[in-house]
Amino acid sequence: MLHPDREDSVHGGSSNVLVCSRMESVKLQIDPPIISSSKSNVSPCSNNEIPDQDHSPPGQFSVLRASSHPVTLKFEDVTYSIKIESNGGSCLASSKRNQTRVLLNGVSGTARPGELLAMLGPSGSGKTTLLTALAGRLPGKFSGSVTYNGQPISSSVKRRIGFVTQDEVLYPHLTVLETLTYAALLRLPEKLTKAEKAEQAEMVIMELGLTRCRNSMIGGTLFRGVSGGERKRVSIGQEMLVNPSLLLLDEPTSGLDSTTAHRIVATLRWLARGGRTVVTTIHQPSSRLYRMFDEVLVLSEGCPIYGGKGSSVMDYFAAIGYVPAFNFMNPADFLLDLANGIAPDTRQDDQHELVGRAENADNQTSTKQFLISCYKKSVKKEEVERSSHDSIPAGRRNSPLRSSEEQWTTSWWLQFSVLLSRGLKERRHESFSGLRIFQVVSVSFLSGLLWWHCDTNHIQDQVGLLFFFSIFWGFFPMFNSIFAFPQERPMLIRERSSGMYRLSSYYFARTAGDLPMELILPTIFVTVTYWMGGLKPSLLTFSLTLLIILFNVLVSQSLGLALGAILMDVKQAATLSSVTMLVFLLVSGYYIQHIPAFLTWMKYTSFSHFSYKLLVGVQYPANEVYECGVGRQCRVRDFEGIKCLDIGNMMFDVAALGAMLVGFRILAYVALRVR
Missing domain, CATH: 3.40.50.300 (P-loop containing nucleotide triphosphate hydrolases)
Known part of the structure; x- marks a missing residue:
């Protein structure tokens, strides 16, 4: 492109380019x-x-x-x-x-x-x-x-x-279109309506020649999307908005x-x-x-x-x-x-x-x-x-930056709602992928068949099923959540550096967006396995069991988010979470019933321990009995594998899980804030 006030040649040669006459009439x-x-x-x-x-x-x-x-x-x-x-050409690390x-x-x-x-x-x-x-x-x-x-x-x-x-x-x-629309909703001033912001995104799409691929996914390493040139224009369009x-x-x-x-x-x-x-x-x-x-x-x-x-x-x-x-x-x-x-x-x-x-x-x-x-x-x-x-013309003279400019262009609630909507659309493909659904459903049916109609007289087997509930839905959500912040770190850094939104609005949107995605699959799992496994056929007991599992999922996910936010490295977070869950597995009270006194404190750090106690306490009330011999009935809570759990005031266990849930969430937020 040539402008009328530009030289035709950068090194003094004569110009062979004719400048269109209508360029002279262009007014800024x-x-x-x-x-x-x-x-x-x-x-x-x-x-x-x-x-x-x-x-x-x-x-x-x-x-x-x-x-x-x-x-x-x-x-x-x-x-x-x-x-x-530099090793100075030597093989010695020192x-x-x-x-x-x-x-x-x-x-x-x-x-x-x-x-x-x-x-x-x-x-x-x-x-x-x-x-x-x-x-x-x-x-x-x-x-x-x-x-x-x-x-x-x-x-x-x-x-x-x-x-x-x-x-x-x-x-x-x-x-x-979604990428540019969400950017417009977050970055354009609140005085514009949602329709005007969407129209702005449409204009950018037309101006950058993205009409043909406006409804195509961006794509990534796992699946093909738009071309590299189109991705570049989308990135430029986000800033032009x-x-x-x-x-x-x-x-x-x-x-x-x-x-x-x-x-x-x-x-x-x-x-x-x-x-x-x-x-x-x-x-x-x-x-x-x-x-x-x-x-x-x-x-x-x-x-x-x-x-x-x-x-x-x-x-x-x-x-x-x-x-x-x-x-x-x-x-x-x-x-x-x-x-x-x-x-x-x-x-x-x-x-x-x-x-x-x-x-x-x-x-x-x-x-x-x-x-x-x-x-x-x-x-x-x-x-x-x-x-x-x-010298700068009077109409274009730079003005000092006023302190009032420090305010955000959009409200906290608008940032939260836009980020929540964007997160749900982006992560629904991952959370409800065919592979993950197959994994959960297949394990639920397999475990249901293994514990098929296990009655109350088989206390050890039923307790094993309850322990499996707490462990499986402790491992699974944690290993999924440790990837959240490390994978989104580049996007979070870019958008936060541009002042698009507050960290708190992003964090709460991420937390709220995970709820429907992370709670639907365990609900399906417990519904299938509970009734196939022959646990107490009571709607109240089933409902309480499901609530405990969902509570356990939220705590496990919170720990995974905290580890991922602190380390911001997937490999390190995966290694540390594996060691952590192994310790929680051993001190939960199922494998080791008599933990040495100097290590007893470790079980109080395990959310699996409290979840397991709640599951057993809900399944077997204090007056529950089972047939422990010919013509003999014994109290279930006197069973050796349950007695060691010391089931008492279950509200303490609920409070402990609640404290862990809040503590891990706060820890994750603080870790993101200090980075």
């Missing part, structure tokens, strides 16, 4: 309506086309409306390093030592409203690290400063930042064909023209993509070798003695060669014939060092010149 609309009053104003796109943003004024599309809060991003002398382990690797080294620059800044460089040059630092999401500390309108990062600033990562973080079982003041994108054109990549960058340029600050990393843009960049920052091994106008890059390098070998060479290719230390006057295929590899590496290193030193010498002069010409 500063305050267009948030939602169009009629969809007739939006040009319909075909199933696989993106509207041509090059010839459409920004006000025509809802997501291209002007930003009401321009943000000037300034970063100065940003330096960041990490520690890596010889390992920490080494420091510098990822960013004194990077400075400014991104202004209305401009598109592109960061170029080879792989490993630090582009993504710098972009993550600018978004306020870089782990650890870095030296230097990053300011937004002269202020440090804050929650209000984060809500104005749109950040699109290179790896798309999306829910696989949601459709494209909220009209961000600062839009950061990591490799937005990766996986896209040249035409789609051109239109995506054209959309980003128009977003910038609406008063936004747009910063993107891009690996190897074509020449027509490069022409759309207002500012360019080139990195080489974490150090800047150029920062300034994209149209002035060739003049700058020509001034220090680097001129491309071809007159019509793509400036991006020229810059990447320089960032890799390849001088333009030497061909790579000839180097293998003229010099050895060591000498070639030395030449590349010296070229990089020369470029870095030249940029350092010129950067102070450039900053002085920029500061003298740095």
Whole structure:
């Protein structure tokens, strides 16, 4: 896309491109309506086309409306390093030592409203690290400063930042329309109605050419969904919904064909023209993509070798003695060669014939060092010149961030209801999968057949069935729940970093959403096995048994959530939960009836122990008897396997389970909060 006020050539050559005359009449609309009053104003796109943003004024599309809060991003002398382990070439573990690797080294620059800044460089040059630092999401500390309108990062600033990562973080079982609609409901202000937010999502789908796949699932590793390019556009669309003041994108054109990549960058340029600050990393843009960049920052091994106008890059390098070998060479290719230390006057295929590899590496290193030193010498002069010409029109002047901006854009209840609805749609495929249903139903029928009509005279067998209830529905929910937070961690980090919702609304929505999914299967299991197993044919006893099992499921699930939230690693959480449940299994009172005195306290930490006691107490009242010999009847609670349980006030057992339920839930929430 070319703009009338842009140079036709980035290195002084004459232009061979004719600029369409109607581009001259395009006027930037500063305050267009948030939602169009009629969809007739939006040009319909075909199933696989993106509207041509090059010839459409920004006000025509809802997501291209002007930003009401321009943000000037300034970063100065940003330096960041990490520690890596090295064994120093020795096989001995004791010889390992920490080494420091510098990822960013004194990077400075400014991104202004209305401009598109592109960061170029080879792989490993630090582009993504710098972009993550600018978004306020870089782990650890870095030296230097990053300011937004002269202020440090804050929650209000984060809500104005749109950040699109290179790896798309999306829910696989949601459709494209559902993904964007839920994002609109969470991120758009509450003054808009639900219908207006849904219409906003529809407009984004049309503008990004996602009409054909609007009802297709995103997909994941286990099943195929939309294509990689469509996933990328969905990720960009999520950020375009909220009209961000600062839009950061990591490799937005990766996986896209040249035409789609051109239109995506054209959309980003128009977003910038609406008063936004747009910063993107891009690996190897074509020449027509490069022409759309207002500012360019080139990195080489974490150090800047150029920062300034994209149209002035060739003049700058020509001034220090680097001129491309071809007159019509793509400036991006020229810059990447320089960032890799390849001088333009030497061909790579000839180097293998003229010099050895060591000498070639030395030449590349010296070229990089020369470029870095030249940029350092010129950067102070450039900053002085920029500061003298740095003026913003009165209508677009940056305003200080007010404390009232700290409020959430949506209420707690709206966040809860939207997250609950989204969670139910996403996890229903997993919770009610055919494999899980088959697993529960098959085990229920098998156990029912094994304990087929076991009467009261077979106390040991009936007690074994009750113990199986408590153990099976202790293991099963726990091992399912430990995966919850570790698997959703990338999504939670991305959405929480964008200020989409409160952690409490997410946590309570997750808790409430699990209830119908986690309680239906144990209800089916107990209903089948209870009556097949010959337990007491009483509706009251059955109901109490079912309630105890469901209570046990909730406590077990709570422990699994807590372990997953604390460790945030599936393997570690699975290992720890296995050991924990093994201990609970041994101290529950079924296998070991006389636990040593110094280990008696362990059974009071086991929710399976309290659940097992409640099941036995409900099944066998104090006056229950059984036939213990010819013509003899004995009290069931005097049976050796039951007497050791010391069944007394069952309300204590209920209170103990309730305390564990609340305690584990609070522990899981606190673990998420401190991360």
